[in-house]
Amino acid sequence: MPLLDIRVLGDPVLRQTTTPVVAVTTELQQLASDMLETMYAARGIGLAAPQIGRTERLAVIDLGDDPLVLYNPVIVRSEGPNEKEEEGCLSIPEVYGDVDRPSRVTVDYLDREGTPRTLEADALLARCLQHEIDHLDGKLFIDYLGPFKRRTALAKWTREKDRYPGNVRRLSAEEIAQHHHRDEEL
Numbered sequence: 243m244p245l246l247d248i249r250v251l252g253d254p255v256l257r258q259t260t261t262p263v264v265a266v267t268t269e270l271q272q273l274a275s276d277m278l279e280t281m282y283a284a285r286g287i288g289l290a291a292p293q294i295g296r297t298e299r300l301a302v303i304d305l306g307d308d309p310l311v312l313y314n315p316v317i318v319r320s321e322g323p324n325e326k327e328e329e330g331c332l333s334i335p336e337v338y339g340d341v342d343r344p345s346r347v348t349v350d351y352l353d354r355e356g357t358p359r360t361l362e363a364d365a366l367l368a369r370c371l372q373h374e375i376d377h378l379d380g381k382l383f384i385d386y387l388g389p390f391k392r393r394t395a396l397a398k399w400t401r402e403k404d405r406y407p408g409n410v411r412r413l414s415a416e417e418i419a420q421h422h423h424r425d426e427e428l
Contacts, residue, residue, distance in 0.1 A: 245413050246280045246294040251334045251382070251399055255292050260299040260378045263313040266356030270298065277293035277302045280300050286332045289372045290377030293333045301374035305367060315351035315375050318360075320344035327369060329383045335411065336402050337395050341386045343372050356381040392421060 249255055263270060273296070281289040281302060290301040294404050324396045326342045341417050346364045349371050356367075363371055373383060 244276055244279075245283050246276055246406040246412075247360050248280065248284060248289075248293055248332050249295050250403065250409050250411050251274075251384075252403060253295070253333075255295050255297070256333055256377070257380045258292060258297060259380050260291060261297050262299045263352065266352060266354070267415075271311075271314070272302065273298070273305050273352060274300060274302055274313040275407045278304065278309055278311075280413070281332070284332050284411075287366075288374045289332060290374045292377050292380070297379050301378060303367070303370050303374060305370065310361075310372070312349070312371075313352040313356070315371070315378070317372065317375055318350050319348040320372075321346040325369075329369070329373060331373070332384055332411070334382065334395075334399055335382065335406075337384070339384060339387045339391055339395050341369075341373075341383050343369055347371055349375070360362065396418050422424055 271358045277289050277291070277294060277300070280294065281287070281304065287305055288301065290304040301312045301315060303312070322344055324342050325345045326340045328338050329341045330338045345368060346362070347368045349361045349363065351361065352360055361371075375380065382422045384392055387395060
């Protein structure tokens with residue numbers, strides 16, 4: 243499976259609203275598989291279609307239990323209390339910030355085969371779902387930071403962004419080798 247380039251902050255695709263998936267096709271299932279492989283190689287726990295330059299409403303998440311493929315995910319309910327935790331993003335490498343989010347969410351989505359599902363989540367999974375669904379709506383975690391913390395995060399990004407010409411993060415040979423080594427151990 244090919245590893246995909248990851249778009250980074252500055253690429254307009256990260257600020258676009260995605261288009262709902264009409265039908266879960268073989269091509270979209272392959273895209274989801276490629277997204278999971280890219281996410282693993284980049285050492286992430288979630289990845290949304292805009293992060294690889296696509297506009298479909300699709301996200302993948304894996305917290306180590308069972309990979310989730312979510313087509314057309316929508317938060318139908320969120321409940322508190324809100325919790326503040328540090329977040330990062332594969333599209334803004336080396337930048338982190340504390341984000342306040344509801345601790346529980348209910349999400350409707352289509353699974354890998356296109357079957358409608360409802361998922362109730364709390365803790366880290368709830369946070370990941372909210373983070374990835376935000377990507378599908380053109381929103382990034384830095385949008386939740388206060389003015390000072392946001393300026394600090396963007397200043398750090400300004401120092402990092404030159405490493406990503408054309409707003410593209412290509413996984414290094416080292417990252418790919420580590421990913422392949424991990425696969426061999428499994």
